[in-house]
Amino acid sequence: MTTSASTTHGLVIRPLAGPEELDLFLGLTYSLDHELADDLATGRRVPEWMWVALDGDRLVGRIAWWTNKAGGEPQALDFFDLSLELPAEAREEIGLRLMETATAAVIPAGTQRPEFGRFMPADWRELPETRSHLESVFSVLERAGARPLVERLRLEWLPGTPVPEPKGRLEFRPVRDREDLVALMTPVMEGTLDAHGQAELASGLTAREAAEQHFDEEFAHYSSPREWWQVAQLPESGEPVGFVVPARNNYHHTIAYIGVLPAHRGHGYIDDILAEGTRILAAVDVPRVRAATDLGNVPMAASFARTGYDTFERAINYVWDAPGASGS
Known part of the structure; x- marks a missing residue:
């Protein structure tokens, strides 16, 4: 695998140089940001799997993969964010270039791309800014050959919530x-x-x-x-x-x-x-x-x-159905 950077018309697309650049990656936000430092420390993420798109000093996109144990292969694509400061068309073009460049470096050509998963507010369709961002992300995924697999409910039970008593049937x-x-x-x-x-x-x-x-x-x-x-x-x-x-x-x-x-x-x-x-x-x-x-x-x-479980978020998964060359 290679980790070379790509530069086109002032846009730089590259991996993080090391854990010390985590603050750069955190220039965009997502609900899993708080897990990144520990993931890097435990080897569930490596800087070579965490890529940024930079317009000068401005972070306009980021993408990252995850594995469940140190030394493993990338198992999931779970970070992909694009700046809302960009017009939708430019956002998607930069997103596609970021996706193609990073995937070609991280995922060996001819192998199955890891599934993409994204957590979203339960009412994401009613939030204009959130919906705009997610629709750009989904558009890039589909242009890169992915298809939506499923939307899921994320559920949570909190202490103090009554649990039904055993019925004695089992x-x-x-x-x-x-x-x-x-x-x-x-x-x-x-x-x-x-x-x-x-x-x-x-x-x-x-x-x-x-x-x-x-x-x-x-x-x-x-x-x-x-x-x-x-x-x-x-x-x-x-x-x-x-x-x-x-x-x-x-x-x-x-x-x-x-x-x-x-x-x-x-x-x-x-x-x-x-x-x-x-x-x-x-x-x-x-x-x-x-x-x-x-x-x-x-x-x-x-x-x-x-x-007693409440829906606190939703999630969506996209998949690539067949192995193929990285990028599109």
């Missing part, structure tokens, strides 16, 4: 091991309403392979106690009904995954299981519990609402 036990959970995740994956899960199946992965990938690439890296992970079962027979994975990721406590087995859907068990996962985290005095679900997954969104 019993819970800790997940025993990898196979115990993967075996339950597999049938849930087969009928998933989650757009990411559907995309994984459409890519050719079997439900079992998709479940294994989720476990190995996400759950296995959580440092929180695995005793928190619970299987829900019927009291009389011990038959599994579903599961919940309360966890602590790099940033927050979260309901990382939750599911009801197809044979037991339609009985409202999702509420019992979500409440149990929330109780486990509430019992260790967490400052908040985060979760997310697709905007189109109406039953899951309704369950979160009944359990």
Whole structure:
């Protein structure tokens, strides 16, 4: 990979020279700015993955990738901001040049580009300045060959919010091991309403392979106690009904995954299981519990609402469907 700068008509596009230039990158703003210093210190980001577009001394654009562990390959494109001081047309042209130049340097040609994810205010469509900026970002992504995959609700439970009491319909036990959970995740994956899960199946992965990938690439890296992970079962027979994975990721406590087995859907068990996962985290005095679900997954969104979670943001994901040359 190369990290050479690009200069055209006074516009300089280059990576950060090092962590000492973080303040330059912070010349534009986004809700994850407060995580950047720690990400750099822990290796989840490297300066070579953090690029800026400069018009003289003025920052007019920035882009950055992230990984979940030091030494890993870029896993997500999660920063892409353009100056609102620019007219919309110029904003998009500069954005596309920034996207092409940085991607060509960071992502090897012929490999799959990491997914783009963006957090947004829940009412972003009603905020003219925010909507203008985001629509420019989305336009650049589409011109660079990406397509929107899904818009999601970002949810939050705060201490003091009542959690529904157990109904006694289910019993819970800790997940025993990898196979115990993967075996339950597999049938849930087969009928998933989650757009990411559907995309994984459409890519050719079997439900079992998709479940294994989720476990190995996400759950296995959580440092929180695995005793928190619970299987829900019927009291009389011990038959599994579903599961919940309360966890602590790099940033927050979260309901990382939750599911009801197809044979037991339609009985409202999702509420019992979500409440149990929330109780486990509430019992260790967490400052908040985060979760997310697709905007189109109406039953899951309704369950979160009944359990005391509020929508505090939305998120959107864009994907590149096929590997190809970096840039467009």
